[in-house]
Amino acid sequence: MTVVTVNGIEQKIQVDPATPLLWVLREQLQLTGTKFGCGIAQCGACTVHVNGVAMRSCVTPVSVVVGQNVSTIEGLALSADELHPLQQAWIDEQVPQCGYCQSGQLMSAAALLVQNPSPSDTDIDDAMSGNICRCGMYSRIRKAIKSVAGAQQVESSAADSLEGETNG
Amino acid sequence: MGKWTRRSFITAGVIAGGGLIVGVAIRPGNRATKLSKHVTDDGETLLHTWVKLDSNNVVTAIVPHSEMGQGVGTALAQMLADELDADWNLVEFEEAPAISEFANYPMGKGMLFVGLDMPDFVVPTVDGVLIRTAQALDLQITGGSASVRATGAYGMRIAGAAVKEMLRIAAAQAWQVPVDQVVARDSQMIHEATGRSEPYSAFATAAAQMTPSAAPVLKTPDEFRIMGRNVQRHDLPSKVDGTALFALDVRVPNMVYATVKRAPTFAGGVENIDDTVTRSMPGVVDIVELPPANVSALLGAFSSAESVAVVAEGYWQAKKGMDALNIQWSATDNDAVSSDTIFEQFDRDISAGIDFKSDASQGNVAASIADAAQVIEADYRVPYLAHTCMEPLNATAVVKEGFCEIWIGCQSPLSFRQAVADSLGFDVENVTLNNCFMGGGFGRKSRPDYAIQAAQLAAKIGRPVQLIWSREEDVRQDFYRPAVQSRFRAALDQEGNLTAWENTYAGKMEPTAAPLVPYTVTAKEIGHVPSPTHVPLGAWRSVDHSQHGFFTESFIDEVAIAAGQDPYEYRAARLKHLPRQLAVLKKAATEAQWGVPLAPGRGRGIALQECFGSIVAEVVEVTVNDGDLSVDRVVAVIDAGYAVSPDGMKAQIESGIIYGLSAALYGEITIEDGAVAQSNFHDYPSVRMSKAPAIETYIINSGEAMGGAGEPGTPPIAPALANAVFNATGERIRELPLQKSVMNV
Numbered sequence: 001m002t003v004v005t006v007n008g009i010e011q012k013i014q015v016d017p018a019t020p021l022l023w024v025l026r027e028q029l030q031l032t033g034t035k036f037g038c039g040i041a042q043c044g045a046c047t048v049h050v051n052g053v054a055m056r057s058c059v060t061p062v063s064v065v066v067g068q069n070v071s072t073i074e075g076l077a078l079s080a081d082e083l084h085p086l087q088q089a090w091i092d093e094q095v096p097q098c099g100y101c102q103s104g105q106l107m108s109a110a111a112l113l114v115q116n117p118s119p120s121d122t123d124i125d126d127a128m129s130g131n132i133c134r135c136g137m138y139s140r141i142r143k144a145i146k147s148v149a150g151a152q153q154v155e156s157s158a159a160d161s162l163e164g165e166t167n168g
Numbered sequence: 169m170g171k172w173t174r175r176s177f178i179t180a181g182v183i184a185g186g187g188l189i190v191g192v193a194i195r196p197g198n199r200a201t202k203l204s205k206h207v208t209d210d211g212e213t214l215l216h217t218w219v220k221l222d223s224n225n226v227v228t229a230i231v232p233h234s235e236m237g238q239g240v241g242t243a244l245a246q247m248l249a250d251e252l253d254a255d256w257n258l259v260e261f262e263e264a265p266a267i268s269e270f271a272n273y274p275m276g277k278g279m280l281f282v283g284l285d286m287p288d289f290v291v292p293t294v295d296g297v298l299i300r301t302a303q304a305l306d307l308q309i310t311g312g313s314a315s316v317r318a319t320g321a322y323g324m325r326i327a328g329a330a331v332k333e334m335l336r337i338a339a340a341q342a343w344q345v346p347v348d349q350v351v352a353r354d355s356q357m358i359h360e361a362t363g364r365s366e367p368y369s370a371f372a373t374a375a376a377q378m379t380p381s382a383a384p385v386l387k388t389p390d391e392f393r394i395m396g397r398n399v400q401r402h403d404l405p406s407k408v409d410g411t412a413l414f415a416l417d418v419r420v421p422n423m424v425y426a427t428v429k430r431a432p433t434f435a436g437g438v439e440n441i442d443d444t445v446t447r448s449m450p451g452v453v454d455i456v457e458l459p460p461a462n463v464s465a466l467l468g469a470f471s472s473a474e475s476v477a478v479v480a481e482g483y484w485q486a487k488k489g490m491d492a493l494n495i496q497w498s499a500t501d502n503d504a505v506s507s508d509t510i511f512e513q514f515d516r517d518i519s520a521g522i523d524f525k526s527d528a529s530q531g532n533v534a535a536s537i538a539d540a541a542q543v544i545e546a547d548y549r550v551p552y553l554a555h556t557c558m559e560p561l562n563a564t565a566v567v568k569e570g571f572c573e574i575w576i577g578c579q580s581p582l583s584f585r586q587a588v589a590d591s592l593g594f595d596v597e598n599v600t601l602n603n604c605f606m607g608g609g610f611g612r613k614s615r616p617d618y619a620i621q622a623a624q625l626a627a628k629i630g631r632p633v634q635l636i637w638s639r640e641e642d643v644r645q646d647f648y649r650p651a652v653q654s655r656f657r658a659a660l661d662q663e664g665n666l667t668a669w670e671n672t673y674a675g676k677m678e679p680t681a682a683p684l685v686p687y688t689v690t691a692k693e694i695g696h697v698p699s700p701t702h703v704p705l706g707a708w709r710s711v712d713h714s715q716h717g718f719f720t721e722s723f724i725d726e727v728a729i730a731a732g733q734d735p736y737e738y739r740a741a742r743l744k745h746l747p748r749q750l751a752v753l754k755k756a757a758t759e760a761q762w763g764v765p766l767a768p769g770r771g772r773g774i775a776l777q778e779c780f781g782s783i784v785a786e787v788v789e790v791t792v793n794d795g796d797l798s799v800d801r802v803v804a805v806i807d808a809g810y811a812v813s814p815d816g817m818k819a820q821i822e823s824g825i826i827y828g829l830s831a832a833l834y835g836e837i838t839i840e841d842g843a844v845a846q847s848n849f850h851d852y853p854s855v856r857m858s859k860a861p862a863i864e865t866y867i868i869n870s871g872e873a874m875g876g877a878g879e880p881g882t883p884p885i886a887p888a889l890a891n892a893v894f895n896a897t898g899e900r901i902r903e904l905p906l907q908k909s910v911m912n913v
Binding site: 016019020023026027030031032033034035036037038039040042043045072073074076077083087090091094095096097098099100101102103106124125126128129130131132133134135136137138139140141142 | 235236400405410411417451482557605607608610638815816824825826848858
């Protein structure tokens with residue numbers, strides 16, 4: 001029996017521990033939002049978070065994530081009726097075309113913003129270049145990430161100034 | 169026209185002088201009865217094949233195209249809703265089920281009577297003979313950038329307008345007032361004099377008893393309220409939270425997983441399989457040989473060799489089992505063929521000129537060349553290309569007691585359904601096809617080989633099967649964009665005028681117009697010689713335009729340079745007879761600040777191509793630094809007549825540019841020992857975020873007939889890029905991809 005925690009829920013599964021996490025998610029746990037694209041960590045369609053860090057689930061044996069916190073696109077929204085700001089930005093910027101790569105794109109972007117709330121263009125390039133979009137929506141993805149990063153910056157600077165006033 | 173009467177068809181008589189087939193009408197006792205069970209729930213009344221109106225006043229546009237990323241449902245729903253004067257908040261859409269009553273008559277009509285380019289894979293599905301005689305069309309195809317310009321223009325708009333007319337008449341009768349006093353607005357019928365107002369749905373039942381108008385009055389662009397507006401795509405919320413249903417996400421109880429492999433040389437059969445190791449592996453259910461698939465001309469004409477499938481309780485087990493198989497494939501006549509021998513063959517066949525067929529001929533080329541002040545010659549080449557849709561090919565099938573149900577993402581549900589039925593020996597009525605969102609299509613998902621494999625596997629195994637191709641199989645068993653060689657000779661007079669344009673290339677698919685040039689020339693001879701290879705070919709985003717755009721727009725650049733003139737000015741001076749093309753080219757040059765000098769190491773290139781009813785020009789800016797190429801900026805201008813969904817059109821252009829840029833920079837399928845040498849994204853790369861240029865797209869609404877958007881963005885990018893590299897470095901790129909040249913891309 002292998003025990004993994006996915007989107008905060010502990011799951012017990014009967015599986016060869018060498019099985020890539022991707023197939024455990026899709027076939028055992030019915031979490032099909034994470035996609036298969038290449039099987040060799042080249043395209044990023046299978047990106048999930050392990051302890052908040054973006055990882056390619058197609059080459060990550062499930063044994064590696066035992067005892068770790070895995071989160072998938074199904075767990076990205078803040079609550080049942082509140083999307084993650086990136087998901088909302090993806091809709092606002094009309095990012096997806098076929099949509100197949102977007103779970104992976106969103107998970108990579110979300111991991112980036114956790115580590116670096118105000119990424120430069122180069123930071124975005126570095127974090128996102130493991131994710132292929134054959135529909136080529138890169139400029140919209142970039143714009144959507146920046147809109148969220150920008151909003152966070154505005155929020156934090158507003159908070160800063162508020163704090164300053166209080167202190168002053 | 170036999171059983172089809174004029175009154176049966178809602179759009180009959182719309183065609184000038186014709187009155188032939190058109191859209192499907194819905195009347196009691198007609199197709200509606202048969203159709204309604206597929207698309208209506210309780211409380212809904214079916215008004216028209218493409219329109220549904222429920223008791224809550226919600227209008228549903230029933231869209232006979234597949235969603236592969238292009239936002240087709242939303243644009244078509246906009247066209248219908250606008251003519252219907254519906255409240256956009258009360259509009260939904262669904263994809264038409266794959267049954268022949270939903271055959272896409274407007275698309276057939278658009279292609280038959282309006283002279284739209286018909287993609288090759290369309291032709292066989294409707295039978296060329298019948299096309300010519302304008303009879304039964306069995307279409308439900310997504311391709312040829314045809315959704316908006318054919319289905320939308322000839323189906324959705326007319327359906328919306330006709331339904332509105334019926335509802336107005338029904339309201340007028342109910343209220344006992346003249347029809348011309350009834351106003352339709354935001355899904356309400358209104359009679360202002362008496363202050364009456366009721367939702368459309370109140371009149372749905374009465375309207376369903378009427379014969380719809382054959383030629384309803386359509387709006388003029390100044391009356392559009394929903395067309396021309398940026399509306400949010402309906403399908404996106406499900407594409408940001410993982411809930412969008414792709415075929416790969418289908419789950420059927422008791423399902424097993426399978427993966428397949430065919431001979432790398434395409435035609436080879438199975439000589440021997442050593443499956444000892446695989447059979448002992450945990451989870452492996454069976455190892456199955458599937459027969460060759462031969463699909464008739466009617467359904468897309470191809471034959472593929474035997475395949476070997478490994479079936480297991482999970483995909484990973486199936487894949488591992490496949491990797492452990494030792495398969496000996498039989499030898500073929502092509503086992504020594506390579507890309508080198510193929511291009512040698514093209515070169516020979518072009519030189520020999522045997523069976524030359526002309527695409528366009530004008531004046532006396534030989535005389536112009538004899539009198540020329542300058543003759544320029546060049547050979548261009550492009551390689552085979554794979555499609556690499558993000559979603560690998562897959563299908564889920566259940567075969568039980570003479571029935572088959574299949575879940576798939578495909579561009580041609582009706583012909584897939586027929587092909588599956590044929591492969592199982594079933595009547596087509598006993599096959600149900602559920603078309604899911606496609607994770608990319610680009611032409612690949614118009615060939616039903618993967619559907620046939622899944623159905624045959626399910627029949628053999630006796631359990632539901634989800635067949636998933638590995639990426640390696642996807643790259644190695646594609647229907648490829650052809651490799652092509654194209655030879656040019658141009659003659660210039662003393663003033664640099666173009667007096668002859670001679671072009672012979674090896675390998676022709678379609679559309680016929682792809683190699684034609686719009687520029688004024690005294691004499692021209694453009695044509696092709698046959699030079700078949702064993703490599704399977706298919707439609708690839710923009711089809712022949714993808715290579716000919718590169719050939720002709722690069723060579724005209726060479727001609728301009730040889731004439732000592734600016735490449736943009738040279739083109740513009742030869743487009744005076746084509747004001748739309750000239751306007752598009754000029755707009756691109758202006759927005760790109762053409763003529764404003766760039767720093768050393770930087771360069772600009774321009775290209776123009778008309779395809780699928782739209783005209784696109786692109787200007788590319790590059791920097792070449794120590795042999796490192798960076799694509800900095802792309803300016804694109806499209807005249808597609810009218811942009812129904814402007815942001816959607818821009819997204820399509822951006823997409824077409826990046827798809828074409830991937831091919832121009834890296835895309836190359838090579839043949840070694842008769843087989844494809846590449847296998848996955850590491851050796852068949854795509855443009856990634858860090859290499860993606862800034863793209864600015866400008867739309868010209870010329871008011872001409874609507875053109876497509878899915879494909880026209882692709883052809884100009886490669887030549888504009890190659891011309892920019894020349895401008896920056898003086899190196900002329902005559903062979904793609906650019907990574908073959910000295911540059912680091």
